[in-house]
Amino acid sequence: MNRFLSILFLSIILINCTSNTIIKKPDHLIPENQMVDLLTDLLLASGAENVKNLQLKRKVNYYPLVFEKYNIDSTRFKESNYYYSTKVDEYDQIIRKVETRLNEMLHKYEKEKRVQDSIKNYKRTIDENEGDAFVK
Template sequence: MKSFFYTCIALFLISCTSNTIYKKPENLIPKDSMVSLLTDMYIASSAKNHKNKFLKREKNYFFLVYEKYKIDSTRFDISNAYYTSKVDEYTEILKKVKSNIDSLNIFYREQQKIQDSIKKIEKKERIQKGSIPKKLQLK
């Protein structure tokens, strides 16, 4: 009975191994390009909830990302499947993507602060010149 029990445990452990590591495809997207591509893909996926300059919601910006990198969705899917099968490499790629998005977030927040301060200065100058009615002036 003990040998049956040990055999079952051994078969269970052997069957739990992962066989999902894919072979390296011929047209694999390099890691550095994949980082940039995934950064743009995450931005494109979050942009679908915002209206564009024509006040319309675009459903899919991914085709623009594919055009930018001159790839098609099949090549991206194959490369993404390969990198996801190698967890350590994909984790490294995603850390770089997160870093890129965080740095872009900081950059654009700083740009927004600059624009807001410029608008505030311009508004104060218009108030001083008297071009804004007193009802609308800041107190």
């Protein structure tokens, strides 16, 4: 009998402790593909916070510009983000797509930077060689 009560008590605790994260789909849910774009831009905006802008200012909040770009407000984003975060598999796919996109952007930037650096090095080499021609 004691064992039965222990199992019953444990079952009640487990049932009560399980997450009831089944939430209603928001009326204005951001589509998954737009959510990927939005999260990508929000992460870029977050990273840009510590970089000086054209006015040489730091700590600029770019989030409102991102929300304006997608024509949504922060409440709609929060509701959609919360909804997707309760659907772990879907949210994981969204985050993976964002990560892939950011990695692609990083590789593109690194490639462009290497090209720019090689052009600078080439110009420097030409300038140095022209200087040597005048000395001889």
